[in-house]
Amino acid sequence: MEQSKLGKRINEVRKARGLTADKLSELCNINATYLRQIEGGAKMPSLPVFIDICNALHVSPDYLLQDELEKNEVSKIQAIETLWENVPLQKQEVALTMIRAVLEHTEQ
Structure with missing residues (x-):
């Protein structure tokens, strides 16, 4: 596992949340x-x-690890979730x- 992908994602989320x-x-x-x-x-x-990092950033572990994980059930669930969020009630x-x-x- 490349540590830089995880670290980069943590850095991106931290900055997006306005945290030093x-x-x-x-x-x-x-x-x-x-x-x-x-x-x-x-x-x-x-x-x-x-x-602790996930909790502090209010993100799921799979979000931070998404660049490291192979396509799996989580990927399918995320695809469904994305579709679901963009559909009227x-x-x-x-x-x-x-x-x-x-x-x-x-x-x-």
């Missing part, structure tokens, strides 16, 4: 130098630190009814 490296490191209870090493790709965060109800009908039909 010092502020994010404070929220995560880590040293700012360590955070900069993570963002620069020199270090890989431990799982507890990674979870009335069409969402129709789509949900259709999905339920397909699932019920395949279970029989």
Whole structure:
């Protein structure tokens, strides 16, 4: 796994949230130098630190890892979610009814 992709995504989200490296490191209870090493790709965060970063940035782990993960069920769910968010509520109800009908039909 290339550490630079994860670090770059953390850096991008941090900046988009208007947080300085010092502020994010404070929220995560880590040293700012360590955070900069993570963002620069020199270090890989431990799982507890990674979870703290996700929580502090209000993003899901899969969002930060999306450049590292192979296409899988998460990718399919994200594609559906993107479609879903761009559809009016009335069409969402129709789509949900259709999905339920397909699932019920395949279970029989």
